[in-house]
Amino acid sequence: MVLDPQRWLELRRFRGLYESGAMSLREIAKETGLNRRTVTKYLVGEAPVAPPKRTAEGRQRRVVDEVAPLIDAMLRTEILLKASVIHERLAAEYGVAINYQRVKIYLQEARPRIAEALGISPGELAGLHRRFEVVPGAQAQVDWGDEGKILAHVGIPKVYSFHMTLSYSRDPFCYFTTSQDLASFFDCQRQAFVHFGGVPMTIVYDRTKTVVRRHVAPGEAVPLHPEAVAFAGHYDFDIDVLAAYRPTGKGRVERQVLIVRDHVLAGRAFSSIEEMNAAFSAWVPLRRAKVHGTHGEIIGQRAVRDHAALRPLPRTPYVVAQRHLRHVGKDCLVAFDANLYSVPARRVRPRQLVEIRATKSQISLHSTVPDAGGTTLLAIHPRAVGRGARVVDERHWDGLPKGDNRRVTTGDVLPLPRHERPLGAEAGPLQALLNRAAAANVEVGRRPLSVYDELTGTRPFTTNRTTKESS
Structure with missing residues (x-):
């Protein structure tokens, strides 16, 4: 194998490490992605000082050349995209099995070339971002916080914090919950709208699965979750999904997660979710009385203008429900989210398929086929908290043998x-x-x-x- 000049320059950097004993030939081969025999040939001294130049016609086609257009397209979308991210996307989205080092070496040549074509310098822009300001009522940002096992002592294994921050005033909202599922996600947003007294024109989200139906390649339109589209249409706001790996796009709410954690949770013990939410409500007036370091105004005074510009709430709230199909057990119980819920024995049969419609606080079970009256509802239960619970209405077992008539x-x-x-x-x-x-x-x-x-x-x-x- 004859190396092209670029690969030779890359390999020559390791000559001093090899001669000093800092790296072995095997380690150098792994680092450069070259065959060990090739590394031995050019570092031990059997090969000429520099490989002969090769013409464009005689140049062998590299494996990375087949996916070079895809890599270039990713760099045009985000010039600072990491080699590990590109390698991961090539395998996951395009099924390309290629050595990571080959991608990394190719980026050393491609990144400056594409940056020059775009008129930017990637070295100068590393770690920097563009600051933006919005008018009152124009934007809110949403994010989740993981509060861990703060309530594990009362049987709640995990607690999450939902955050929404108005971008103009930095007025905060936080709600603690035990789940990040679809129903909880949009229920938290409804409570945020009530807290602010209106709806912003745009809400900025991460590429979470409750908003984005699936991930796509850079530059393609992001397919939104149907429930997210319906929710945004009901409350009349636009969905703004951030580009991948761009947390600075919602830095206002990112910072708010840490502030709430420090001022509301740190050094305190709680025994329920309600106590945590009450602690945040008690802290909000203190936060609104502060002068914000960025816009230089009292948050509460600026929030008055922000709230006044929000769109009004609709007359009826939008209820988001998760829909799932489950089988009925012989004990007239249906399993959902690691809990069991009963259905009437006189209206179902074993292994019958029923539909579960789950909201944050309620579980309703429906038959897939309407009865003679045209209804499908079988039962309604409060949603269980945690796992392993059994929610049973004793009337659903009427007519089943109880075992109390044996003689x-x-x-x-x-x-x-x-x-x-x-x-x-x-x-x-x-x-x-x-x-x-x-x-x-x-x-x-x-x-x-x-x-x-x-x-x-x-x-x-x-x-x-x-x-x-x-x-």
């Missing part, structure tokens, strides 16, 4: 009919079996063992009879 007898006397039994003579289930005194009074017939020998024919019954038969 036993000692066998000597047949039990009297129910209408002939005296008052107070009712015995509980299996009472006779458990009553040892009654069982001890039962008379058992006693017979000598010779009777059984006679019946089975194993031995004559008497000696005289035996003598006659033998004669």
Whole structure:
């Protein structure tokens, strides 16, 4: 194998490390993505000082050249995109199996070339971003915080914090919850709208699965979740999805997550979600009384202008429900989210498929086929908190055997009919079996063992009879 000049320059950097013993030939081959024999050839000294120049016509096509247009397109979208991210996307989105080092080496040549074509310098822009300001009511930013096991001592394994911040005033909203599912996500936003007294024109989101239906290649339109589209249409705001790996696009709410954690949660103990939310509500006036370091105004005074510019709330709230299909068990219970919910035994059959519509606080179970009255609703339950709970309406088991009508007898006397039994003579289930005194009074017939020998024919019954038969 003959190296092209660029690869030779890349390999030459390791000559000093090899000669000093800092790196072995195997490590250099792994780092450069070259074959070990090639590394040995050019570093041990058998090869010429520099490889011969090759013409464009004689240049061998590299593996990375096949995906070079894709890499260039990603760099045009985000010039600072990391090599590990590009390598991951090539494998996940395009099914390209290529050595990571080849991608990394190609980026050393491609990044300056594309940056020059775009008129930017990637070295100068690293770690920098463009600051923006908005008018009152124009934008809010949303983010999640993971508060960990702060309520583990009361049986709640995980707590999350939902945050929404108005971009103009930095007025905060926070709500603590035990789930990040679809219903909880949009329920938190409804409460944020009530807290602010209106709806902003635009809300900025991460590429979370509750907003984005699936991830796409850079430059392509992002497909939104149907429930997110319906929710935004109901409240009349626009969805703004950030580019991947751009947390600075919502830095206002990112900072707010840390502020709430420091001022509301740090150094305190809570016993419920309600206590945590009450602690935030008590802290909000203190926050609004502060002078913000960026816009230089009191947050509460600036928030008055921000709230006044918000769009009004609709008359009816939009209820987001997760929809799932589940089978009915033989015990008339349906499993959802690691909990069990009952359905009426008279309206279902084992293994029947039912639809679950789950909101943040309620679970409704529906038949997939309407009944004679045109209704599909089978049952409504409050949503269980945590895992392993069983939410049962005892009326759903009406008509099923309960086991309380089983009777036993000692066998000597047949039990009297129910209408002939005296008052107070009712015995509980299996009472006779458990009553040892009654069982001890039962008379058992006693017979000598010779009777059984006679019946089975194993031995004559008497000696005289035996003598006659033998004669």
